[in-house]
Amino acid sequence: MSRTLYDLKSLDGRRLSPFGQRVHLALRHKDLGLDKVELVRFVDKDAIAFAKSQSVPVLVDGDKVVADSWRIANHLEDTYSDRPSLFGGEAGRALARYFNNWCGIWLTAEIASFILFDMLQHLDEEDRAYIRRTREPRFGPLESLNETREARLPSFRKTLDPLRLTVKQNGNLHGAEAGMADFMVAAAFHWAEQSSAFALLTSDDPLYSWSKRINGQSP
Ligand SMILES: N[C@@H](CCC(=O)N[C@@H](CS)C(=O)NCC(=O)O)C(=O)O
Incomplete structure (x- = not known):
């Protein structure tokens, strides 16, 4: 197959x-x-x-x-229910849905506001024009996002406190073993890092090493 x-x-x-x-x-x-x-x-x-x-x-x-x-x-x-579980049962699946919605509604858009302009450099001309056409009605001129991002960063980092604390307490969002909730959230940080040199997380942030580990990169 x-x-x-x-x-x-x-x-x-x-x-x-x-x-x-x-x-x-x-x-x-x-x-x-x-x-x-x-x-x-x-x-x-x-x-x-x-x-x-x-x-x-x-x-x-x-x-x-x-x-x-x-x-x-x-x-x-x-x-593939015989293979390691992504959700750890129906309660885990229901909670993972919260993280899917949180990423879709909030985290991805918030991260985009820090890195979208920089991401353009990795796209060809047609895709660049497409991103501007589809994203600027929502975010405004992408250049101007970069002008304000330094000032916006502390409050973004602070908003991650519940995530940070959970990872510190549990090892992962999903518990001792990582699961789909970890993959969804860490993938958003991976996207930021692939798109831009702007550091959303400091290297001593527990979320930094967690994200690297989940994404299979060495911290
Ligand atoms: N809810 C979808 C969202 C997927 C999504 O937004 N993908 C982006 C790439 S990161 C895309 O293909 N966007 C197409 C567009 O903006 O026209 C999912 O979870 O798969």
Whole structure:
């Protein structure tokens, strides 16, 4: 059975999709490989039209086509239930949904406000124009985000206190062993780091070493 992931394409091989990265982490947790990664640009909507989706990631797992990272995580959990669990049961799945919503509604947008302008340098001209066209109505001119980010950083870091404390107390969000909640949140920090040299976390922050570990990078 062949397995293909449609993920975001950058000019220089960086993983620029937090949602793609969380699927990579979920697959690794379940020890499932990929036969192919199809890299598509933001503008390449035709390439994922077969999945009835406007966004990546899309997973083609044998004859199953699954779009949306949360749906992909659920597909992996239910299809490969004999492998290490992403959720640790139904209560864990329900709580992980909170983190999916928190990332989708708040964390990703907040991180975008720090790194989106810098991310443009890793995209080709068409994707750059697409990002400006689709994101500037929401964020304003992307350059101006960088002018204010230093001043906004302390309050962003402070907002992460509940996350920081939980990781300190539990080892991970999910407990002693990392799970899908960790993969979703840490993937957002991975995206920031891939997109920009602007440091969202200081190297002595417990979230910094946690994120590196979850993303399989050495701190
Ligand atoms: N809820 C979706 C969100 C996926 C998403 O926003 N993907 C971005 C790449 S990081 C995308 O493809 N955006 C397409 C666009 O902005 O047109 C998921 O969890 O998979």
